[in-house]
Structures are given as structure tokens and as C-alpha cells.
Amino acid sequence: MDVREILTRYEQGQRNFSQLKLVEAELINLNLQGADFSYSDFRQARLGRTNFSQNKLIEADFSEALLWGTDLSEADLSRALLREADLSGAKLRKACLEAANLSKVILNGANLSQANLSKAILFEADLQASPERSTDLEAANLSYADLSYAKINGAILVKANLEKARLCRANLSLGSRQKAIATDLSEANLQGADLSYADLSGAILVKANLQGADLTGTICDRALFEGAIMPDGTQFKSIR
DSSP, rough: EEEEEEHHHHHHTBBBOOOBTTTBBOSSSOOOOOOOOTTOOOOOOBOOBOTTTTEEEEEEEOOOOOOOTTTTOOOOOEEEEEEEEHTTTTBOOOOOOTTTTTTBBOOOOOBBBBBBBBBBTEEEEEEOOOOSOOOOOOTTTOOOBOOOOOTTTTTTOTOOOOOOOTTOOOBBBOOTTOOOOBBBBBBOOOOOOOTOOOOOOBBEEEEOTTTTTBTTOOOOOTBBBOOOBBBTBBBBOOOO
């Protein structure tokens, strides 16, 4: 089924488009809200600014696809493959990405607030702030997610759940560029998280819960821990 036929059938009311092969397809700035593309192959497809909100995209393959500004709000991307996909500025609010593979994905300036990324793989993912906005992961569920070596500079992780997440050698630092934005982990749940050798320079961890977290070799220069629960269970108190 080609793109023209998909659009025709969508306009006629069809919503089931599962198991389609759409490698290198071009679906730009279209409205496909509420459709089911589960198990479909979108490798290297160009899908910028298309409305996939409330879609079923279970185990769909978006490897190396371009999804700039694409709307995936409330979409079900459980176990989807998004390796090396570019989701800069994408809307993923309340999306389900449970156990999805987002290795080396680009999410600069994306909105992932309240998204479920439990058990997702974000190895070497780029979640840095874009020039226009911070990557928003407020209240997102990242429990047991693998964020090893990820670039998370300037992201918003307020009240995010990072329990047992792997952040080994992840970069959450303020950075050195002009007008750099601090990574905000205020009130985040980091219980049992692996932050070994991560860079938290200048990060905000006010009232964060770090009980049981591994801070071996972690760089914490200028990080703010006011009111945070530290790995040993005690509350951080600044020395004045």
C-alpha cells in the first residue's frame, strides 16, 4: 500500500494500517490521528510534522526516520524501534514508549512530559535542549530505563521517575556554552539509580530522592542538592 492509498482509505474511515512496509516513505505534514500502524516498517521514512497522536505504533520500526516536530502525543510506541531516529521538537506528551529502543535517538527540544519510558533503552541518546526550548521530561516514567552515555544537558526532569535507571556516564551538566540551561531534576525519584561517572555539574536536584543511588565517580560540581535525600538516606543540608 502506497502513501496515496493510505490517505484515501483514511479519508474513507479506515484506521487499521498495521504491518505496512513504508521504508523511505514520505508522509510530511499529514493528519493520521488515531490510526493503527503497529508492526509497520518506517525505516528512514520522512514523517516531519505529521499528526500521529493517539496512534497504535506497537513494535513499529522507525530506525533512522526523520520525525521533526511530529505529533506522537498519547501514542502507543511500546517496544518500538527508534534507533538513530531524529525526533527533534517532537510532541510525545503522555506517549507510551515502554521497552522501546531509542539508542542514539535525537530528542532535542522534544516534549515527553508524562510519557512512559519504563525499561526503554536510550543508550547514547541526545536529549539536550534545543536552541528554542528544553527537552521536557517532567513527570515522565523512566524507571529501569537505560540512559548510559546519554546527553541530557538542560533537560527538564522535574518529578520524573528514574528509579533503578542506568545513567552511567550520562551528561546532565550545565555545559559551557553561552546561555546554558541547568538540567532540572527537582523532586525526581532517583532511588537505586546508577549515576556512576555521570556529570551532574550545575544540575538542580532540589528535593530529589537519591536513596540507594550509585554516585561512584559522579561529578557534582555546583550541583544543587537542597532538601535532597542522599544515597545513605539522610537529607542534604548545605554548609553555610
